Amino acid sequence: MMTATAQVTALIVPALVVVALLxxxxxxxxVFEEFVRGAGEGVKLSLQLIPYIVAIFVAVGLxxxxxxxxxxxxWLSPVLTWLGFPVDVLPLMIIRPFNxxxxxxxxxxxxxxxxxxxxxxxxxSVMQGSSETTFYVLTVYxxxxxxxxxxxxxxxxxxxxxxxxLAALWATVLFFGR
Amino acid sequence: xxxxxxxxxxxxxxxxxxxxxGAEEITTVLFAxxxxxxxxxxxxxxIITVWFGLSRIAAKAGLLPAFxxxxxxxxxxxxxxxxxxxxxxxxMGMNLAANLLGLANAATPFGLEAMRALQRLxxxxxxxxxxxxxxxxxxxxxxxxxxxxxxxxxxxAGAQQPSAIIAPAFLASSVALAAVLIIDRLxxxxxxxxxxxxSRSRPGKGGRR
Numbered sequence: 001m002m003t004a005t006a007q008v009t010a011l012i013v014p015a016l017v018v019v020a021l022l023x024x025x026x027x028x029x030x031v032f033e034e035f036v037r038g039a040g041e042g043v044k045l046s047l048q049l050i051p052y053i054v055a056i057f058v059a060v061g062l063x064x065x066x067x068x069x070x071x072x073x074x075w076l077s078p079v080l081t082w083l084g085f086p087v088d089v090l091p092l093m094i095i096r097p098f099n100x101x102x103x104x105x106x107x108x109x110x111x112x113x114x115x116x117x118x119x120x121x122x123x124x125s126v127m128q129g130s131s132e133t134t135f136y137v138l139t140v141y142x143x144x145x146x147x148x149x150x151x152x153x154x155x156x157x158x159x160x161x162x163x164x165x166l167a168a169l170w171a172t173v174l175f176f177g178r
Numbered sequence: 179x180x181x182x183x184x185x186x187x188x189x190x191x192x193x194x195x196x197x198x199x200g201a202e203e204i205t206t207v208l209f210a211x212x213x214x215x216x217x218x219x220x221x222x223x224x225i226i227t228v229w230f231g232l233s234r235i236a237a238k239a240g241l242l243p244a245f246x247x248x249x250x251x252x253x254x255x256x257x258x259x260x261x262x263x264x265x266x267x268x269x270m271g272m273n274l275a276a277n278l279l280g281l282a283n284a285a286t287p288f289g290l291e292a293m294r295a296l297q298r299l300x301x302x303x304x305x306x307x308x309x310x311x312x313x314x315x316x317x318x319x320x321x322x323x324x325x326x327x328x329x330x331x332x333x334x335a336g337a338q339q340p341s342a343i344i345a346p347a348f349l350a351s352s353v354a355l356a357a358v359l360i361i362d363r364l365x366x367x368x369x370x371x372x373x374x375x376x377s378r379s380r381p382g383k384g385g386r387r
Contacts, residue, residue, distance in 0.1 A: 009344035013324060016279070017232055024239035031235050038234025039227045046223035053222075054215035059184050061211030062191035067198060091187075098180040100327075108218045108331050116337035122346075125332050129325025129347030130354065132318040137289075141314060142306065144290045145297040149305040152365045153314045156358060160319040164354035171346035171353075 049101050056105030060091055064113075084169055088113075088120040092127060097134040097161055104128070122176050127168040131161055218334075225330035233281045233326075242284060245275035253316070256359070259299070259309045266295035270313055277317065280324030289317060308366050312359070319358045321351035 024031050063069050073080075073087040080087055088110050096103045107128045114120040134157045142150055195201050236242070250271035260266050269292035276285035292313060300307050306314075325347045333340035 009341050010339060012344055013329070013341055016236065016324065020232065020236035020239050020241055023241060024235050027238070027240060029235065029238045031238075034234050034238050035231035037231075039231035041234070042227035042230030043223065045230065046219065046226045049222070049226075050216060050219040053219040054212050055184065057211045057215030057218070058208060059187040059191075061207055061214070062195075062204065063187045065203065065207045066191035066195040066200060068187075068191050068194045071194070094183060095180070098183070102180065104222075104327055104331065105215065105218075107328065108222070108335070111331055111335035111337075112214070112218070116332045116335040116340075121332075121335070121337075122343065125325075125328040125343045126347045126350055128331075129322065129328035129343055130351035132320065134318045137318045138314060140286065141289055141293050141317070142310075145293045145303075147297075147304060147306050147310070150314075151306050151308065151311050151369075152362075153306060153311045156311065156315055156362060156365065157318045159361065160315060160354055160358040163357045164319060164350060167350035167353040167357075168346070171350040174349075175342075175346040 049104070052099065052101035053105040053108065056095070056102045057109060060106060060109050063091070083166070084173070085165075086120045086123065089124050089127060092124055093165055096127070096131050097158065098136075100133045100136065103133070119172070119176070119178055123169060123172045126172050127165055130168050130171075131164045134158060134161055221334050222330060225333060229326050229330065233279075233284065236279065237281065237284055241279065242272055242275050242281070245279065246272035246288075249274050249278070256312055256316070257309050259307065260296070261299075264295065264299070266292055266299070266309075269295055270316075273317065274320060277320040278323050280322050280326040285317075308369065311365075312362055315358050315362050316355070319351060319355045321348055321355055323348060 021031060024034070069087070072090070076087060076090065080090070092103060092106045092110070095106055107124045110124040111121050116122075116125070134154075138150065138153060138157060142153070192201070192204055195204050246268060248271075250267050253270060253274065254267060257267065257270075269288050273285050273288035273292055276288060293310065296307060296310050296313065297303065299309070323344070325343065328343055328347065329340045332343065
């Protein structure tokens with residue numbers, strides 16, 4: 001399953017790039033200028049990310065190096081092992097709904113300590129790729145129109161995150177094995 | 179809330195280290211982790227820069243409206259309360275198209291436009307309508323074709339195939355999306371039953387569904 005889909009998905013990004021460039025040229029867009037402008041926004045965003053990533057690296061690093069994570073692992077391992085989650089992704093599950101930049105920091109930390117092609121690394125990438133910053137979306141979207149009562153939006157979106165984590169675990173095992 | 183989690187992690191770590199006798203290492207770890215964080219952020223900068231440049235071209239090329247037009251009829255049946263031809267549907271289509279293409283920065287303006295359009299149909303302006311809830315659920319569980327952040331982080335960490343996570347991530351978010359939409363239907367059904375029973379008035383039901 002891995003090789004065939006990997007070949008197809010490896011083409012998605014290059015194909016999108018070519019389609020976007022051709023469509024833009026057809027519409028007489030100044031592609032070079034627009035690229036530079038967009039890239040400039042990217043530089044700005046990256047600079048804004050630095051404090052978030054440092055904040056998360058410090059907290060997660062202390063949590064791991066002090067041995068708390070090991071203790072927590074021992075407590076939670078029956079539950080997590082029963083579900084099949086490696087304990088490395090626990091901080092990601094907790095932080096993901098709150099802040100995208102912080103979640104990026106957690107994923108980056110897992111990738112650099114466990115390796116991008118380890119099970120934890122792959123699972124964390126899939127979880128990051130398949131979930132959203134739920135609290136941000138709800139706060140910004142509902143706040144923009146002045147809504148105070150959100151019916152079942154919050155519990156349902158959080159339930160969606162939880163289902164998403166389980167689905168990510170299932171999909172990661174399906175595509176990469178354990 | 180994030181503050182409590184963040185501070186809690188650090189306080190727990192320091193307290194535990196103090197008890198187990200590893201307190202002097204805390205300072206070393208603190209600065210080593212900060213250095214790693216800055217290095218990582220700068221490394222990821224290159225990928226974010228390229229991706230933002232390319233997504234701006236995609237936005238200018240009109241790929242978003244094209245995708246949005248494809249998606250609009252698909253989401254139409256999810257919003258029985260929104261009249262045909264209402265501007266909320268194309269706005270929601272564009273928002274989901276931007277999410278699908280991994281253009282997160284382009285998604286928010288369309289999402290806000292969609293919320294304002296839905297708000298015009300709202301008889302109780304301070305309470306969300308069922309259509310809004312469905313849209314938020316759709317947005318927060320939204321599948322993406324290009325999880326650009328995760329791919330960028332993987333490329334940076336030296337993964338064999340950074341984009342190999344596209345298919346599993348898409349599959350996982352599709353499953354979650356389907357599950358959440360079904361639960362949302364059941365929830366709406368419960369509101370309607372309460373309304374029919376007339377046992378108590380619950381704001382946000384409105385007359386339209």
